[in-house]
Amino acid sequence: MxxxxxxxxxxxxxxxxxxxxxxxxxxxxxxxxxxxxxxxxxxxxxxxxxxxxxxxxxxxxxxxxxxxVPRPELRPFLAICAAVLAFALAVERAGLVPATLVLTALAAWAERAPDLRLTAILGLALSARAVLVFTQGLGIPIPAIRWSL
Known part of the structure; x- marks a missing residue:
């Protein structure tokens, strides 16, 4: 409209x-x-x-x-909220890499038909960058992967 x-x-x-x-x-x-x-x-x-x-x-x-006039859509809002919440809950328990992969996968559902191949590539790239920036570059003590859940 x-x-x-x-x-x-x-x-x-x-x-x-x-x-x-x-x-x-x-x-x-x-x-x-x-x-x-x-x-x-x-x-x-x-x-x-x-x-x-x-x-x-x-x-x-x-x-x-x-x-x-914008028409509000609930799906993207819920997908992003769920992604951020899942990351917050997973980063301490599973580590930075799994939490980032979960964040990327859930955030991709904000689109109607996410491309799973691109989502996987993005998740891996973001995980690698997060480890490099936060644990290596800034020295934040977050394990990349926590093996004992």
């Missing part, structure tokens, strides 16, 4: 503005510091302000642009 405004971008931009504002306000609970000696709130505040600005850049043109 066509509308007089682009509601897809209005909703997305408004969510970005709300998220960036919350992030910025929450960062103010910490010491901001100075430009020469930045405190723990400096970077999160800056990122939050940038997200608010990008949200405004998305919303303002959409107010004068015709577009469609």
């Amino acid at each position: 066509k509308g007089t405004r682009d509601y897809h971008d209005i909703i997305g931009g408004t969510l970005m503005i709300a998220g960036g504002a919350w992030f910025s306000l929450y960062a103010l609970n910490y010491n901001l510091g100075t430009l020469r000696r930045m405190g723990p709130a400096y970077f999160p505040l800056g990122i939050g302000v940038l997200v608010v600005l990008f949200g405004l850049l998305l919303v303002l043109p959409a107010l004068r642009r015709p577009g469609g």
Whole structure:
């Protein structure tokens, strides 16, 4: 259905503005510091302000642009929520690689007909990258695979 405004971008931009504002306000609970000696709130505040600005850049043109009215779909929302929850529950018990594979498999069901071959390749690539970045690069003590469940 066509509308007089682009509601897809209005909703997305408004969510970005709300998220960036919350992030910025929450960062103010910490010491901001100075430009020469930045405190723990400096970077999160800056990122939050940038997200608010990008949200405004998305919303303002959409107010004068015709577009469609979004039709909510429950399947992608539930698939992504289930994927994140499954990852959170599996990472401690099974390790980073199995948790990432489960996350990728469940998130793929957000599409109507996911390509299983591409999902498997993506899961393996994300698992390898996660191990390299988090355990090797950052030194976070998460086992790649926990053999004793």
